[in-house]
Amino acid sequence: MSKVQTVQEVPGLTAPPHQGDGSGGEPTPMPSPGVDGAVDPVSEVDKKRHGVYYTPSDAARILCAWAIRTADDRVLEPSFGACGFLVAAREQLDAVGAANPRDRLYGCDIDPEAFSGFLEPKLGLSAGGGRFFHRDFLRVALDEFEGGPFDVVVGNPPYVSYHNTDPDQREASERALSRSGFQTGPKSSLWASFLLYSTAFLKEGGRMAWLLPSSFLYAEYAAHVRDRIAERFDRSLVVQLGQRLFLSEGTEESTAVLLAEGFRPLPSNEDRRGTTTGEHSILIDFAETLSELEASIEAWEEGESVAQPFVGRAATAYIKGDVEDAIERAAGAGLAVTLGDLADVRIGIVTGANPFFVIDQERADECGLSDEVLRPILAKFAMVPGAELTYDDLTDARDAGARLLLVDTAHPELEVRGSPLRDYLASFPRARRHANRTFTKRDLWHRPDDGRPPDAFFPYMYQHGPRIILNAVPTTSTNTIHRVYFKELEEDSAPEALEARASLSDRGWMRACAVSILSTFSQLSGEIQGRAYGAGVLKHEPSEARRIRLILPPSLSEDGVDAAFHAVDAALRDGEPELARRMADGFVLATMPTSVRDQTVSVLAAALDEARRRRHPLKRASTA
Structure with a gap:
C-alpha cells in the first residue's frame, strides 16, 4: 500500500496525545482483516478518511535507483498500493540487466484495488504463487514467500497513529514483532511496526529504502526505531524533505527518506531488543527538493556527504561547528539556564468537551x-x-x-x-x-477547572518561536496552551541565579524571563527541542518546553527589565516579532562587545532561519 495514511497525524485534525479532550468524534480505524487476513474493498471515501495517498513516481524512482544494485536482486514492497515502488523497481531491475524484472518483485496489500486497479493493469501480475498476498503484511510470515529472504525492501508504510489503529491491528503488530524478536516503543504508529518487521525479511547485507512520516525524526517512540536501525545496518542515512510530496492529494504531511544498507542479522539466541552501541550511527541531512535528495544520496555514496550524526534531535543536521561555538559564546555572556530550572510547565485544563x-x-x-x-x-x-x-x-x-x-x-x-x-x-x-x-476522572463531571491559574502561558503549537506570556488577569488556559508556574530558587542554586533573582521583584523576574525567551539564542533552542508537524507547525510537549535554554544577564535592575519588557511587548503588538527578537538579543547579550555580539547573533540567526525554513513546507511538487 504505497500510500500515506496521514489524516490522523496532521495537527489540528486530532487531539494531541496528552490532551485526551474527548470532545471530538471517535477515531476511524482502518478496515479490519477477515479470517484470511484480507479486507473488504476500500472505497474512495474510506481512503480520504484514512489519509490514503499514493507515492509520487519520482520519489519511488530515486529510492529504487539507490536500493537495487544487481540483476539478481529480489525486491519486497510490504504495502504496494498503486504500485509506484513496484513499477520503479521493475524499471531499475531492467536498467541493471535483469532478464525478467517482474519475476523479482514481491508484495502485500490489504486493498483489493491494489490488485485489480494497479498490480494487474500496470505489471500484469496477480495475487498468489508465493509472491503477492492480499493480506496485511504484519500477518504474513517470511516462509510464505517463495525464495526466502530479500535483497531489498522498499516502500511507504501506512502512517496510522496508535490512537487510530483498531485492536486487531495492534494485536497483529505485536505478534509480528514478537515473532521477529523486536518491539516498538509505547503507543507507536503503524509505520514503526512495518519498518521493524520488514527487517526480518532481509538477507544479510540487504538494503532498504523507505518514505516515512516526519514522526520518524521527532516522536519519542521513534528513537527506539532509530536505535534498531543503527544497530542492525552498517550505515544509514535519513534525509528530511522540505518539499511536501502529497500536496496534490490534500495533505501537507512532511516526510523523510530512510536509506539503510549492510543488514546484519543477529544470531537466533541473541536479543534484538538491546540498545545500539552507537558504532553505526544514522546520519541526517536535509533536501529542499527531490533533485536535492538525489544529490544528497550521491554525495553519501561517494563519501562526500555533509550529513551529520543523528544524535537525539533532528536539529543536529544544522547545528554545525560555528553554530555550536556561537551557542557557547552566547551562553557564557550571562546565566544560561533551562526554562525547567526556573519554572514548571504543565498542560492547560482538560474540559472533556x-x-x-x-x-x-x-x-x-x-x-x-x-x-x-x-x-x-x-x-x-x-x-x-x-x-x-x-x-x-x-x-x-x-x-x-x-x-x-x-x-x-x-x-x-x-x-x-x-x-x-x-x-x-x-x-x-x-x-x-x-x-x-x-x-x-472528575468528582464533578461538569467542573474542569483545577483552580490553579498560572504565572504565565506557553504555546503548545505555533508557527513562530516560543514565548512566555505573563498572566496579568489572572485566568487559566485550555489544554491547547501550556501553563507556566515559576519556582522559588533553591538555596543550592547557582550563586549568579540567586543574585539575579534577589535584585528583582517577582514581576521583574518573570518579565526578564519573558524577554529572554524571545532572543535568537532561545528561539533556536526552541527549534532544537521542538517537533515539526504538518504545515510547518512547531510543537512542544511540557518536557520539551522545560529543556529550552534562556540567558539572563549578569546584572539586572527593575527599571532595566521593565523597559526591555515594555519594548518587546509593544513590538509584538505591532506585529514586529523580528524587532522584538533584536531587542531581546540586546538585553541578554548586553555585556558582549558590540562586534562579538553582532557576529554571534548573525551565526545564531542564520541557524534559526535554516531551522524555520526546514520546518515550513515547500509548496510545490516538482523535482526541481
Missing part, C-alpha cells in the same frame, strides 16, 4: 447565561498579541466572537431549579456524559 464548556458571547446570550456564571479563559494563543495577557486582550477577543467564556458551575445559580445554568448543564446528552472518559 471544549465546545460545550468554552463558548462565545453569542452562545451565552442564546442560553441566557449571565456574566456571573462565565469566566474568561485563554483558549487560543492568537488571543495574546503581546508578551502579557491583559483584560483588554480578552475583551477584544470576546468582542471579536472568540470562544473564551468558561462555564462556571461553581456558581450558586447551579442550585436553583430552572436557572439558565442548570438548564444548560442538563442539555448535555446523558449518553455522551457517561461515555466521556475525561468526565469519569
Whole structure:
C-alpha cells in the first residue's frame, strides 16, 4: 500500500496525545482483516478518511535507483498500493540487466484495488504463487514467500497513529514483532511496526529504502526505531524533505527518506531488543527538493556527504561547528539556564468537551447565561498579541466572537431549579456524559477547572518561536496552551541565579524571563527541542518546553527589565516579532562587545532561519 495514511497525524485534525479532550468524534480505524487476513474493498471515501495517498513516481524512482544494485536482486514492497515502488523497481531491475524484472518483485496489500486497479493493469501480475498476498503484511510470515529472504525492501508504510489503529491491528503488530524478536516503543504508529518487521525479511547485507512520516525524526517512540536501525545496518542515512510530496492529494504531511544498507542479522539466541552501541550511527541531512535528495544520496555514496550524526534531535543536521561555538559564546555572556530550572510547565485544563464548556458571547446570550456564571479563559494563543495577557486582550477577543467564556458551575445559580445554568448543564446528552472518559476522572463531571491559574502561558503549537506570556488577569488556559508556574530558587542554586533573582521583584523576574525567551539564542533552542508537524507547525510537549535554554544577564535592575519588557511587548503588538527578537538579543547579550555580539547573533540567526525554513513546507511538487 504505497500510500500515506496521514489524516490522523496532521495537527489540528486530532487531539494531541496528552490532551485526551474527548470532545471530538471517535477515531476511524482502518478496515479490519477477515479470517484470511484480507479486507473488504476500500472505497474512495474510506481512503480520504484514512489519509490514503499514493507515492509520487519520482520519489519511488530515486529510492529504487539507490536500493537495487544487481540483476539478481529480489525486491519486497510490504504495502504496494498503486504500485509506484513496484513499477520503479521493475524499471531499475531492467536498467541493471535483469532478464525478467517482474519475476523479482514481491508484495502485500490489504486493498483489493491494489490488485485489480494497479498490480494487474500496470505489471500484469496477480495475487498468489508465493509472491503477492492480499493480506496485511504484519500477518504474513517470511516462509510464505517463495525464495526466502530479500535483497531489498522498499516502500511507504501506512502512517496510522496508535490512537487510530483498531485492536486487531495492534494485536497483529505485536505478534509480528514478537515473532521477529523486536518491539516498538509505547503507543507507536503503524509505520514503526512495518519498518521493524520488514527487517526480518532481509538477507544479510540487504538494503532498504523507505518514505516515512516526519514522526520518524521527532516522536519519542521513534528513537527506539532509530536505535534498531543503527544497530542492525552498517550505515544509514535519513534525509528530511522540505518539499511536501502529497500536496496534490490534500495533505501537507512532511516526510523523510530512510536509506539503510549492510543488514546484519543477529544470531537466533541473541536479543534484538538491546540498545545500539552507537558504532553505526544514522546520519541526517536535509533536501529542499527531490533533485536535492538525489544529490544528497550521491554525495553519501561517494563519501562526500555533509550529513551529520543523528544524535537525539533532528536539529543536529544544522547545528554545525560555528553554530555550536556561537551557542557557547552566547551562553557564557550571562546565566544560561533551562526554562525547567526556573519554572514548571504543565498542560492547560482538560474540559472533556471544549465546545460545550468554552463558548462565545453569542452562545451565552442564546442560553441566557449571565456574566456571573462565565469566566474568561485563554483558549487560543492568537488571543495574546503581546508578551502579557491583559483584560483588554480578552475583551477584544470576546468582542471579536472568540470562544473564551468558561462555564462556571461553581456558581450558586447551579442550585436553583430552572436557572439558565442548570438548564444548560442538563442539555448535555446523558449518553455522551457517561461515555466521556475525561468526565469519569472528575468528582464533578461538569467542573474542569483545577483552580490553579498560572504565572504565565506557553504555546503548545505555533508557527513562530516560543514565548512566555505573563498572566496579568489572572485566568487559566485550555489544554491547547501550556501553563507556566515559576519556582522559588533553591538555596543550592547557582550563586549568579540567586543574585539575579534577589535584585528583582517577582514581576521583574518573570518579565526578564519573558524577554529572554524571545532572543535568537532561545528561539533556536526552541527549534532544537521542538517537533515539526504538518504545515510547518512547531510543537512542544511540557518536557520539551522545560529543556529550552534562556540567558539572563549578569546584572539586572527593575527599571532595566521593565523597559526591555515594555519594548518587546509593544513590538509584538505591532506585529514586529523580528524587532522584538533584536531587542531581546540586546538585553541578554548586553555585556558582549558590540562586534562579538553582532557576529554571534548573525551565526545564531542564520541557524534559526535554516531551522524555520526546514520546518515550513515547500509548496510545490516538482523535482526541481
